Amino acid sequence: MKAAPFAYVRPPTLDDVLAELAGGDGKVLAGGQSLVPVLAMRLGRPATLIDVTAVPELTEHGPTGRSGYRVAAAVRQRVVERDPAAQDVPLIPMAMPFVGHRELRSRGTVCGSLAHADPAAELPAVACCLDAQVEVSGPGGARTVSAQEFVTGAMTTTAGPEDVLTAVTFPTAGPGDGFGFAEIARRHGDFALAGVVCRVHVTGSGAVDSAVLTGFGISDRAVTRDVAALLATGEREEDLRPATIELAAEMVDTGGDTHGSTGYRRRLFAVLAARELARALRRAREGRTTT
Amino acid sequence: MSDMTAEAAPPRWTPSRDEDAALVAGRGRFLDDLDPLPGTLVAAVVRSTRPHARLLSVDLSRARAHPGVAAVIGPDEVRAALRPFPLSTGAAMPYLPTGVDKVRFVGEPIAVVVATDRYVAEDAAELVAVDYEDLPAVSTARSGLADDAPLLHDDAGSNVATDRTFSFGDLDERFAAAAHVVTRRYEFPRYSSVPMECYSVIAHWTEQDGGPFVEAWANFHGPFSMVPVMAGALRIPTSRLRLHVPADIGGSFGIKAGIYPYVVLLALASKHAGTPVRWTEDRVEHLTASSSGADRAMEFSAALDAEGTITALRADLVDNVGAYLRPPEPSTLYRCFGNITGPYRIDAVGIRARAVVTNTMPTGLNRGFGGQQLYFGLERLLDDVAAELGLDAVELRRRNLITSFPHETATGGVYDSGDYLAALDLATKNADLPELERRREEARAAGAHYGIGTALVVDPSGTNIGYVGLATPAEQRTPGRDKSGSTEHVRMSVDPQGVVTVMLGSVPQGQGHATVARKVAAQRLGLPLEQVRCVIDMDTATTPWTVTSGSYSSRFAPLVTSAVVAAADTVATTVRAAASTLLDDVDPDTLVLADGEVRTPDGRGVKFRHAAGVVHWDPAALPPGVPARLYAEAEFSPRETRAATADDRINSSLCYGFVAEIVAVRIDPDTLEISVDRVSSVHDAGTVLDQTLLDGQVYGALVHGLGGAAYEEFTHAPSGQPTAATFLDYLCPTSAEAGFELLTDHVVSPSPLTPLGAKGCGEGSSMSFPVAYANAVADALAPLGIDITSLPLHGEVLHQLLHDRKDA
């Protein structure tokens, strides 16, 4: 369990990072919580590790524009978890305690989690549900893509081998928003067997005008659906269950493993989806967003 | 003194054990902290990626040519130099530390690379080219038994490594006359104890006058019967193998007993490298190729009379011991032989005991050794019997409990002491059974699931290694070569200032032996704790040891502390005699050791240290016949643990404690997640030597049991590939999973066989919790008609059970 030989660089500017990435046999090193185990198991053997944590503009985080919260590439999950401004994106404090363990979050980065794109990871699911905007720099310059377009499959994204994800911006919550988050794992801190993230928005009269549900741990990536029509079938968990069972049959297509077969993950997804949608709706109507 | 403490700031943390301050401060001396031999090189092991394959060729040439590599050994070197390890039976299943003609499990060593550091060694290990011819693989006991199963060991002609049948009492008559016969099949899973520190070895082969000499360091904890086994494989006399065990071992729970083949392999690597060689196992190696408990397929039958008294028991046990019958296997079958009927009065017993080889990691000791498997069958059966007879599961147990002691079992066990009814009553009282039953009612009314499970287990300690003999039929056992007993040695000395040193060769793995030994010695010698210290050291060249030495089968409390008492008594005799010279030559036998003094009956006294000083400074003053020696070497070797008899009965342990455990679980009807609601666990370990340490053992064993019951399992794909080879898939419970309500308590039935009355206590709940949990889940799901016959049990498993039922 020792890595094969590699070179290590820690460039001071984004341009230097991009220069090091040119050629495509390097890999960005952020918090190392996923990459280092991959190296130790010799499942990957990049020639160069390009540590992005010394680039000043990549250490920024905070409110941006009128309704955004932006996190750059070198910002640790734990820093965001403790940032009062991150509360404006209620799904961040709801999801963050489930991202591994506190010790891991003190090293792991938010952007690294998106770039790694584990199908059972919480933060890509939150980003997809909220349609967060991902900033990517590469040989062709900088571009912004929505999170749903960014993640293209298990551990794969639209970022190429010469690209670096520089930041992600999550939309902050507004009046009429209600959120839900839940996951089930074998143990606390494990990747989820199935999880759901949802955002429901109601009008002043309490009518649902949009509802989005993202499932994770259930397919090769986080999967997002417009569920406004589903919410018309009921308001309580029990009433929503028939529809979420159908939804589970359609959305859950992972092959499963000894911890959770496809069938069990469908069961969990249907339960969690109904539970969290009912909760998010209630919260939206009561103007409480999360509690 | 009191003034000083008044001024000092209050300590922020008082370690509850002598060992803890050093460990918490990073001052432990684990094997990786030691560098005893300059110029030691580092090894990496090349392992099989196939569950079962013929080795067509193993090409070491590129690895040997890699810069920084000192030596590479493979099947040819192993075959040329080593003899297969001596086995416990005559099975034709030769076992060497690497595969030579075939590989039989994923992770089996094939070659060893010795290099300047581990990185280089792993770089070169990748260059070893192995050409495999894949063979079909089996990974479970039942599939290994099948007629058309692929043969692992061609010469054996069968995958059954041992097959013995035993019958005690009028078995057939009892079954024929029974009012009820209940027969069930169960399966117990395979899991480990997952010590934090993995295996670690330093080995040094040298050529000396008279032949090769191997000096090794390993975090091995016995049984030391493996020392001659290692020497045998190395083709050297035991006296030419010197083994050191570091004072600190980061856990084992039996698993590190399986390290010895690596000591042999690394010794051979050292011979080829010409330098000492170090190997530190990594976690993937540990989870695929160290050791684990054996999984077991079993069938149990109970014969009962009309009143619900069990009149006879049949047990058909099939252990999956992995790819080889690695000693001390097949001991999983025999460790609980004397207590195979548990806490029940059953005087007719039939046993068939088989061990099967499969394409999996070899098995061995695991906390609760043999007990978790046995009691899973026995205590699940009790619940199934109760259900079939329409009796309350606790009431059925009460009717059959042993109530007088000592009690001799049908299989030769002699239960030294106990009060099983008192323990059961205390467990049910602490559990507040009526409240749990109310919760069950309430849950069921609300469409949820809640269940209560009980397990009563006899907890053996102080193994009698003679049980290994049972694997060989009585008529084939060599006369004059019987095995028995369980000996422990302790040394003790007193320095010129009266400070007592207890020297333990007990190879602890974190249990706190030093804390308890020091306390026992101080109490016995009437000394303040500060005047006693404990040194842990095992060096087979200088520490007294026997084949039974080691830290396993909860030996410390019954055996080692008894030897501490014996050593202290020897020291005390000399100290009393020396004191008498300072006390007008009073009769030494009238003197008492208390409060750091040696006192006469009329209250005069001299300090212990002054008496000790006489022996050091003025030995000529000692009374005639008193040795001028404040150095004692004492042994405790109980005679109650004899070799197996000609009719195959054996008292397989010295002491038998008891556990009564009640577990209540709640099951979410939607997600099927199981959560433990309350556990009430009552232990009888005889005299309690240290409450904190006993509690620690109870909690630790219980959470270990929770691991096997709900989280941990070595699973395999149909191809035979292990599917739990990292901590991503092999899930150990953490503190977050152990937050349930746990009520522990004790009854105390001192053992008449140990001077302090203490019995072992390191394993109890690891035997009781898995089955108590299964019984609780079975109770919760009984209304759904679901039968629980195996572990682990978690949401996915329940989902499949419900699904299967719907299909039916």
Ligand SMILES: Cc1cc2nc3c(=O)[nH]c(=O)nc-3n(C[C@H](O)[C@H](O)[C@H](O)COP(=O)(O)OP(=O)(O)OC[C@H]3O[C@@H](n4cnc5c(N)ncnc54)[C@H](O)[C@@H]3O)c2cc1C
């Ligand atoms: C025991 C354990 C449990 C865990 N449990 C969970 C869990 O429950 N949920 C969960 O979501 N995660 C979990 N993780 C993963 C953890 O959250 C990681 O921190 C995260 O997935 C990756 O972030 P990182 O900053 O450590 O990235 P790194 O490990 O540094 O990188 C991961 C990958 O992303 C690439 N990368 C990183 N940053 C960038 C960037 N800015 N631009 C382009 N590519 C980039 C790297 O090249 C690499 O391929 C767990 C990890 C461990 C070790």
